[in-house]
Amino acid sequence: MLTIRHFTKSYKGGKKAVDDLSLVVERGDIYGFIGHNGAGKTTTIRAVVGVLDFEQGEIEIDGISIKKDPLACKAKLAYIPDNPDLYDHLTGIQYLNFIGDLFSVSGANRERLIGQYGDAFQLTASLGDLISSYSHGMKQKLAIISALIHEPKLLVLDEPFVGLDPKAAHTLKTIMADVCSRGSAIFFSTHVLDTAEKLCNKIAIIKGGRLIAHGKTEEVRGENSLEDVFMELIDHD
Numbered sequence: 001m002l003t004i005r006h007f008t009k010s011y012k013g014g015k016k017a018v019d020d021l022s023l024v025v026e027r028g029d030i031y032g033f034i035g036h037n038g039a040g041k042t043t044t045i046r047a048v049v050g051v052l053d054f055e056q057g058e059i060e061i062d063g064i065s066i067k068k069d070p071l072a073c074k075a076k077l078a079y080i081p082d083n084p085d086l087y088d089h090l091t092g093i094q095y096l097n098f099i100g101d102l103f104s105v106s107g108a109n110r111e112r113l114i115g116q117y118g119d120a121f122q123l124t125a126s127l128g129d130l131i132s133s134y135s136h137g138m139k140q141k142l143a144i145i146s147a148l149i150h151e152p153k154l155l156v157l158d159e160p161f162v163g164l165d166p167k168a169a170h171t172l173k174t175i176m177a178d179v180c181s182r183g184s185a186i187f188f189s190t191h192v193l194d195t196a197e198k199l200c201n202k203i204a205i206i207k208g209g210r211l212i213a214h215g216k217t218e219e220v221r222g223e224n225s226l227e228d229v230f231m232e233l234i235d236h237d
């Protein structure tokens with residue numbers, strides 16, 4: 001579903017933010033991407049979703065190159081940045097309909113999915129209100145619902161749990177497991193190691209722009225907790 005080969009990115013005048021990163025996310029994977037602040041997670045994610053150009057390597061979504069055919073790739077994926085920038089002058093439901101139109105979601109599917117996810121995140125009653133009146137967590141929930149209503153094959157999330165209350169975080173974890181059990185794939189960054197360990201079937205750890213461990217969660221973690229492995233690798237590798 002997502003193949004990254006030898007991805008390398010430098011910003012102007014800087015050293016390599018990500019250096020020769022390769023990994024594969026398959027159908028049904030919940031793939032956690034962890035690393036210290038400044039490790040290169042957002043850089044990788046932004047390149048994967050086609051909003052950041054890069055000089056070396058190849059990224060494919062469902063076999064299609066993000067460089068050669070970004071529009072075809074974007075039709076297959078949904079991306080929620082760490083700080084989603086929504087249209088404040090729209091109401092929640094107007095925004096969801098705007099996204100629904102963009103991705104040609106049928107009326108019946110739109111109604112069903114907005115109802116299902118709106119209720120799950122307890123946002124239904126606020127969908128008629130202006131986004132400018134939403135709290136940070138409500139905006140985050142709306143962004144998540146907007147990503148889910150077009151049933152993407154690949155969901156890419158940058159720090160999705162930040163700003164969510166415990167109930168909403170639990171709802172999101174349940175939904176992530178559910179969409180992957182139905183054949184989609186999720187690639188997401190997080191600093192919440194406990195959640196990553198419980199939720200993800202695969203984990204990648206990035207340090208200073210280089211991938212230092214990746215694979216099945218139980219293999220990356222071995223006999224230890226993910227937190228122990230992470231600390232060990234970050235401190236000594």
Ligand SMILES: Nc1ncnc2c1ncn2[C@@H]1O[C@H](COP(=O)(O)OP(=O)(O)OP(=O)(O)O)[C@@H](O)[C@H]1O
Binds near residue numbers: 037043044
């Ligand atoms: N627009 C930019 N211009 C120059 N350097 C940048 C830019 N964006 C990121 N960097 C640098 O690239 C490196 C990787 O940053 P990135 O945002 O990908 O890290 P991250 O793993 O997402 O960090 P965090 O956990 O803090 O969000 C850092 O050294 C950062 O300073």
